[in-house]
Amino acid sequence: xxxxxxxxxxxxxxxxxxxxxxxxxxxxxxxxxxxxxxxxxxxxxxxxxxxxxxxxxxxxxxxxxxxxxxxxxxxxxxxxxxxxxxxxxxxxxxxxxxxxxxxxxxxxxxxxxxxxxxxxxxxxxxxxxxxxxxxxxxxxxxxxxxxxxxxxxxxxxxxxxxxxxxxxxxxxxxxxxxxxxxxxxxx
Amino acid sequence: xxxxxxxxxxxxxxxxxxxxxxxxxxxxxxxxxxxxxxxxxxxxxxxxxxxxxxxxxxxxxxxxxxxxxxxxxxxxxxxxxxxxxxxxxxxxxxxxxxxxxxxxxxxxxxxxxxxxxxxxxxxxxxxxxxxxxxxxxxxxxxxxxxxxxxxxxxxxxxxxxxxxxxxxxxxxxxxxxxxxxxxxxxxxxxxxxxxxxxxxxxxxxxxxxxxxxxxxxxxxxxxxxxxxxxxxxxxxxxxxxxxxxxxxxxxxxxxxxxxxxxxxxxxxxxxxxxxxxxxxxxxxxxxxxxxxxxxxxxxxxxxxxxxxxxxxxxxxxxxxxxxxxxxxxxxxxxxxxxxxxxxxxxxxxxxxxxxxxxxxxxxxxxxxxxxxxxxxxxxxxxxxxxxxxxxxxxxxxxxxxxxxxxxxxxxxxxxxxxxxxxxxxxxxxxxxxxxxxxx
Numbered sequence: 001x002x003x004x005x006x007x008x009x010x011x012x013x014x015x016x017x018x019x020x021x022x023x024x025x026x027x028x029x030x031x032x033x034x035x036x037x038x039x040x041x042x043x044x045x046x047x048x049x050x051x052x053x054x055x056x057x058x059x060x061x062x063x064x065x066x067x068x069x070x071x072x073x074x075x076x077x078x079x080x081x082x083x084x085x086x087x088x089x090x091x092x093x094x095x096x097x098x099x100x101x102x103x104x105x106x107x108x109x110x111x112x113x114x115x116x117x118x119x120x121x122x123x124x125x126x127x128x129x130x131x132x133x134x135x136x137x138x139x140x141x142x143x144x145x146x147x148x149x150x151x152x153x154x155x156x157x158x159x160x161x162x163x164x165x166x167x168x169x170x171x172x173x174x175x176x177x178x179x180x181x182x183x184x185x186x187x
Numbered sequence: 188x189x190x191x192x193x194x195x196x197x198x199x200x201x202x203x204x205x206x207x208x209x210x211x212x213x214x215x216x217x218x219x220x221x222x223x224x225x226x227x228x229x230x231x232x233x234x235x236x237x238x239x240x241x242x243x244x245x246x247x248x249x250x251x252x253x254x255x256x257x258x259x260x261x262x263x264x265x266x267x268x269x270x271x272x273x274x275x276x277x278x279x280x281x282x283x284x285x286x287x288x289x290x291x292x293x294x295x296x297x298x299x300x301x302x303x304x305x306x307x308x309x310x311x312x313x314x315x316x317x318x319x320x321x322x323x324x325x326x327x328x329x330x331x332x333x334x335x336x337x338x339x340x341x342x343x344x345x346x347x348x349x350x351x352x353x354x355x356x357x358x359x360x361x362x363x364x365x366x367x368x369x370x371x372x373x374x375x376x377x378x379x380x381x382x383x384x385x386x387x388x389x390x391x392x393x394x395x396x397x398x399x400x401x402x403x404x405x406x407x408x409x410x411x412x413x414x415x416x417x418x419x420x421x422x423x424x425x426x427x428x429x430x431x432x433x434x435x436x437x438x439x440x441x442x443x444x445x446x447x448x449x450x451x452x453x454x455x456x457x458x459x460x461x462x463x464x465x466x467x468x469x470x471x472x473x474x475x476x477x478x479x480x481x482x483x484x485x486x487x488x489x490x491x492x493x494x495x496x497x498x499x500x501x502x503x504x505x506x507x508x509x510x511x512x513x514x515x516x517x518x519x520x521x522x523x524x525x526x527x528x529x530x531x532x533x534x535x536x537x538x539x540x541x542x543x544x545x546x547x548x549x550x551x552x553x554x555x556x557x558x559x560x561x562x563x564x565x566x567x568x569x570x571x572x573x574x575x576x577x578x579x580x581x582x583x584x585x586x587x588x589x590x591x592x593x594x595x596x597x598x599x600x601x602x603x604x605x606x607x608x609x610x611x612x613x614x615x616x617x618x619x620x621x622x623x624x625x626x
């Protein structure tokens with residue numbers, strides 16, 4: 001049994017590092033978003049030459065930011081939750097709340113699995129039909145890379161939650177109260 | 188079971204699951220998924236709805252306001268603008284009893300105009316203003332209460348994450364929501380200031396502190412200092428709100444422009460390291476992902492409610508009992524206050540708005556006004572136990588074991604009450620919020 005848990009923990013560790021890396025990519029997209037919109041405003045306002053495709057690129061970057069960073073949000077235990085109950089009950093019945101945390105992580109993994117399953121046909125379809133978005137003649141980009149990111153992100157989130165649920169300590173990444181209050185996640 | 192029954196049970200199930208600590212988007216997503224499956228007896232349909240929610244809900248251009256304004260708020264906090272504006276306000280109100288309290292409210296209101304978060308306000312002002320008030324012998328409960336009470340201004344005065352979230356759920360323009368938040372925000376700030384003045388006069392025991400002139404050792408600021416400390420903030424406000432008001436910038440562009448100005452200010456003041464910059468970007472991404480995933484799950488939930496026909500049913504109950512518009516608003520506010528004690532503001536908005544929107548929409552009221560009412564109503568929960576998040580943040584930032592969480596809640600209570608009164612005024616006089624739109 002102990003060997004099994006150690007394996008789970010090691011896998012979790014490896015995936016954590018991976019999700020941090022993916023997260024860094026998403027962070028660059030945030031920077032790109034700020035840059036593109038400002039570029040467009042200046043180009044339009046000062047040189048009267050709006051940057052075509054800004055609208056599409058903004059939409060594109062939002063999806064990328066969300067799904068490149070969601071795994072790391074989950075890893076860091078920063079997904080919105082109100083854990084007042086868990087913290088209070090945890091003081092007198094730590095065993096019970098550990099169990100509850102495991103079940104919650106497992107249910108969350110199932111949701112991500114369903115999302116992955118439902119997104120896969122979309123990836124295949126947009127690859128085969130060369131589906132694109134944007135306005136032809138102004139700016140177009142293929143859909144499949146975006147759909148693929150969403151699919152892979154859902155798989156990664158699913159695995160992270162699954163390993164959290166099965167690992168030795170489901171709270172290992174739950175940060176302290178100060179940065180886990182659900183509101184931290186709202187701007 | 189009929190769809191309506193399943194729908195009602197699922198709303199209760201969501202509230203229960205969130206309460207025991209299930210991630211909020213997961214609670215919304217899983218329960219909605221299962222209830223659609225049960226209602227239509229079709230796993231296929233549930234999967235389809237999930238696909239639509241995940242695939243389509245984050246492709247909205249206006250969603251870019253979330254990362255952009257978050258980023259701007261983080262940069263502004265890092266640049267120390269909150270502390271600056273507080274010092275200016277403090278100099279202005281130094282001769283009044285409760286003056287530091289009034290200064291905190293005023294500074295919060297101005298700081299709120301460049302950040303969209305009550306949490307940022309609560310943590311910044313707990314650090315700069317509470318120690319100051321304790322130094323001048325203010326009552327600790329009053330000190331933390333003022334910070335808690337005024338932190339909610341962060342989410343009412345634009346730019347505000349909650350106004351953005353509502354605008355998505357109700358399909359209103361982000362720009363309109365921002366402009367409509369200005370009047371109510373100022374009204375609330377003024378109401379707090381007046382209340383503090385009254386408290387200083389009639390319940391000096393609760394306020395504490397010394398008489399005004401005892402603050403003589405407080406440095407007076409030269410006009411140059413004042414300009415230096417207020418101009419950057421004023422500049423950002425002009426770019427953001429001015430840009431939106433004149434229609435020269437979309438809210439997305441205003442967010443990007445505001446971020447750029449905030450970044451320049453932070454660099455000019457040598458407050459920005461490369462590492463700090465990366466941290467702010469990282470934080471922005473995390474917050475964006477968390478909020479947008481929440482919105483994705485909430486869109487699944489509102490589709491589920493529609494399928495269940497719950498809003499219609501609710502409407503019929505209200506009509507059958509001959510409840511007028513006023514009664515509906517009373518029910519609405521009470522429901523939000525109740526949920527606000529357990530859930531965070533965004534969840535309250537995402538849960539109640541899809542239920543009530545189909546009811547109030549045919550009544551011909553302004554949905555922008557309804558949004559302001561919603562955001563303020565849901566925000567009162569930030570100040571009330573057991574899960575008043577502003578109060579938790581203050582307690583966590585405080586690092587002073589002598590002030591308990593109970594002190595923070597008791598101190599915040601009068602301010603929660605004032606908020607409720609202001610909310611009633613805003614419900615009664617819609618022009619306070621939407622008057623600015625009739626230009």
